[in-house]
Amino acid sequence: MFSLEQTDKDFILSILLGGCLLIVALLQWRKKAHLLQKGIAAEGVVIRMERAGNEEHEYPVIRFLTPENAWITARYELGTTPTGFKEGQAVRVRFEPTDPHQFTVEEDGAGWALLLIGAAGIGILVMGITKYLNT
Numbered sequence: 001m002f003s004l005e006q007t008d009k010d011f012i013l014s015i016l017l018g019g020c021l022l023i024v025a026l027l028q029w030r031k032k033a034h035l036l037q038k039g040i041a042a043e044g045v046v047i048r049m050e051r052a053g054n055e056e057h058e059y060p061v062i063r064f065l066t067p068e069n070a071w072i073t074a075r076y077e078l079g080t081t082p083t084g085f086k087e088g089q090a091v092r093v094r095f096e097p098t099d100p101h102q103f104t105v106e107e108d109g110a111g112w113a114l115l116l117i118g119a120a121g122i123g124i125l126v127m128g129i130t131k132y133l134n135t
Contacts, residue, residue, distance in 0.1 A: 042066065055079065059075045062074060062103070093106065
């Protein structure tokens with residue numbers, strides 16, 4: 001039967017965890033950058049805050065008007081604890097022209113969060129590789 005030593009298990013875990021964190025950060029960064037560059041700008045307002053199930057994170061529900069005079073009301077995918085949004089707060093969004101429900105808030109602090117997630121992923125990868133090579 002095939003078995004792994006603990007150092008091998010630790011190495012695989014660090015590669016998987018670090019790699020996943022890095023990939024998630026890069027994909028979200030790419031999506032946000034695309035919307036900031038190519039998205040249509042609109043003024044919106046936070047109409048309420050929502051929690052998903054038993055999560056501690058709160059998600060702002062934002063309403064904005066497209067140039068075609070269509071009202072879009074959608075929950076923003078970035079939830080935080082504590083929240084950086086308040087009900088009634090004006091926000092500037094950029095949305096995908098073909099799917100206005102795909103949007104980002106221009107100044108939501110996500111850049112720093114994604115940078116930290118990516119840095120954590122790289123740190124875990126480097127730590128795992130270094131520990132594995134030194135055993």
